[in-house]
Amino acid sequence: MIATTAPTAGTGAWCRKSTSSARCSCDGGRYRRRASFEARFGITALGVARPRQRTSNDRAATGPPVTATGGNTPGGAAWVTEERYAAVSRVLIRVLFLNLAVALAKIAFGYASGAISILSDGFHSLTDTAANVTGLIGVRAAGQPPDEDHPYGHRKYETVAAASVTAFLLLVMIEVLRNAFNHLTGRSAVPTITAASFAVMLATVGVNLLVISYETREAGRLGSEVLLADALQTRGDVWTSVTVIGALIGTKSGIAILDPLAALLVAGFIGHAGFQIARATTRILSDRIVIAESDIERIVNGVPGVLGCHHIRTRGSSDHVFLDLHVWLPPAMPLTEAHDLSHVVKDRLIARYPQIADAIIHIEPPPPRKF
Ligand SMILES: [Zn+2]
Ligand SMILES: [Zn+2]
Structure with a gap:
């Protein structure tokens, strides 16, 4: 399973700095790989295309790869051209x-x-x-x-x-x-x-x-x-x-x-x-909350394969939001698969709330008492 989800040689590392998964999805084999992954989990296409920003795209292409712990480096996909x-x-x-x-x-x-x-x-x-x-x-x-x-x-x-x-x-x-x-x-x-x-x-x-x-x-x-x-x-x-x-x-x-x-x-x-x-x-x-915790929770928990989430935090202005949260995934899930799923979560969140500039997702197994 790990072999089929490994990044293609041409793509290299797939979680780039200053890049939302919405944009890095077009890099080489990244999209096809996740598409099959989503199909496996019964996840359909997002249907919401986010406008792209040329400059940060160019930057993203040269940015260093960040793959550790499923955390996505903040940086923001500006949602307007x-x-x-x-x-x-x-x-x-x-x-x-x-x-x-x-x-x-x-x-x-x-x-x-x-x-x-x-x-x-x-x-x-x-x-x-x-x-x-x-x-x-x-x-x-x-x-x-x-x-x-x-x-x-x-x-x-x-x-x-x-x-x-x-x-x-x-x-x-x-x-x-x-x-x-x-x-x-x-x-x-x-x-x-x-x-x-x-x-x-x-x-x-x-x-x-x-x-x-x-x-x-x-x-x-x-x-x-x-x-x-x-x-x-x-x-x-x-x-x-x-x-x-x-x-x-x-x-x-x-x-x-x-x-x-x-x-x-x-x-x-x-x-x-x-x-x-x-x-x-x-x-x-004062970093007041921007998007209600329950709204984020509903979207994250709606992603097949996700067991739950907590520690949801939003801050920023109403049209430029930074989000971070912990997402619970099955403990035995391989890292590559868990990372891919974290990107599905991120894509769904950004599709629903285009004002989210970046979402940092910490992946972890659920607390033992809950499952
Ligand atoms: Zn990533
Ligand atoms: Zn946690």
Whole structure:
């Protein structure tokens, strides 16, 4: 049995560094060998093809073999192509400049006219720009394959960027609150609302609507969660701007307090956004569980030949997950067979959860009391 499952001479070692079995399956005789193995265990084809990443594939082909203990070296099969990363990056950069123009126009006009509702809305738009930068860093980092310095990949750079955005949002919120306080206590002059105020607001809302339709279209075309989330956020901005326009109309008709009140409301939005980013960042940095243990367990136990599993751990971000677990296999199973079965488990997990960047599977016999 061992002889039939031994790697072919042309393939050499078959469990490569920085390679998920989904990708190493195409190397030489590897696929055929496992296919027959799966057939023997009554396992059908996975049916889910994962897009391949050219660079890490090339790297994988030269990576040193790792075969010991059934553990698969982390490194990650990025589940999106490089071309897609580049396309998403391009969209984000264009949107970044549009958002920046919108933000600067409102901030400049807000300071000049003394209308702090416009000023706060400008800062709110600036936070979108910061979010674009974070998204861009995340997409760029995710496009970088793991290297010698960062064997787990570069996704944490996105988390670092998100943490800086939280600090930035806090500063922005303090600035808006300071201005609102000055207006409420009468330390600042009542703003002069002119036709230009409305023109600036309406023009920026127009740009926002343009960004929404562009991002929604591209998100659908590229299947990008990042772009979709950004489009949704911009949709929220339109409502913020509409609120500010309402406050400007009120201020113009003599209810001057509406201007600082609208600013306070926007400060609340900024604070809420900051809280959400801080919470998401904390979850990633504290290695909070990403995929429920029971969900993983169900898939692993569904693989014929597997007796059970335990010590399931997931960490990372919702779209880039590292998984490790112990899988129980029959004690008498030959190592080559056990290793192959561990790859079947890994393939099934990644097919069900494409966000799994890598799964490290420790194979062991079940505890005696259980079987
Ligand atoms: Zn392997
Ligand atoms: Zn164990």
